[in-house]
Amino acid sequence: MRFIPSLVGAAAAIVTLTGCTGDGPDTTTTDATGSPAQQPTTEPEPEVFRESIGLFRTTDPATADLVAVLDTGDVALDLTLHVTDEVVETTEPVNGPAGSVNLWFFFDEGEDNFLTLNIPEAALTIGDIEKQDGLSTLRGTFSVEPSSGSDVDYVLTQTGDVPEATTTDEVKCGEEEAFIADAETLAGDPAAYATIREHWVDSPRMWWAVKATAHSIAEYGDFSDSMAVACAIYVP
Structure with missing residues (x-):
């Protein structure tokens, strides 16, 4: 009988240690079947793909970069x-819902190889012609579906x-000198x-102008008015 107090003390110690892991109380929850309950998960927001993109060919890999992003879904x-x-x-809006339009972009391999996107027209902000602004923006988060049609890629x-x-x-x-x-x-x-992109990446209008002008020089041997287009909104 004299050993009973020791056994009781040992049992008490076992119970105490079982509930103490050193990391705080066990907060695991179970569902109706007794299995661990699934905790809600939040999908991370996709990183914003910011780029100036257009009908450029030999000097611009941005279309291929855009396709790589679109393929993530x-x-x-x-x-x-x-x-x-x-x-x-x-x-x-071929193969697209009502209220959508198609945009197309050249790849850098040649003029017959291009990308066509069907997008919601509401996501496209057209430049203000009264301010001689020829640049527009496509901005937003989107779900992407590859298209089975021959006229639209996504x-x-x-x-x-x-x-x-x-x-x-x-x-x-x-x-202007750096631009030229x-x-x-x-x-x-x-x-x-x-x-070159490192210097202009925070200036999407001017980066567009640099690429457009480079394209004009490479394709036609002369400068375009792209800088004037990009900077028109800042002229009083």
Whole structure:
């Protein structure tokens, strides 16, 4: 009988240690079957793909980068584009829902190889013609479905908004010498793309102008008025 107190003490110690792991109380919950309950999960927001993109060929790999993003299924886009009202009004939404339009972009391999997106027209903000603004934006989060039709590669359905980013375009519009130098460099050396992009990436309008001008030099041997288009909204 004299050993009973020791056994009781040992049992008490075992119970205490069983409920004490050193990391706090066990908060595991179970469902009706006794299995651990599934905790709700939240899908991470996709990283915003910000790019200036257009009908450029030999000097611009951005279309291929866009396709890689679209292939992930859910995307957040902030694209600066050269799109006019006429293009939107005359584009038929083939294989897309009502209220949608088609946009198309060249790959850098050649003019017969291009990407076509069907997008909600509401996600496209057309530049203000009264301010001589020829640049537009496609901004938002989208679910993406590959299209089985021959006229459209992907159909985008808007699922949310992407806040407008702060840019340095107005300041960069004063860097004409750097603009000309980088456009000429990019026209002659497409491999310099990543290095040149670092300087202009926070200025999507001017980055569009650099690429458009490089394209014009490479394809036609002359400068375009792309810088004037990009900077028109900052002219009093």
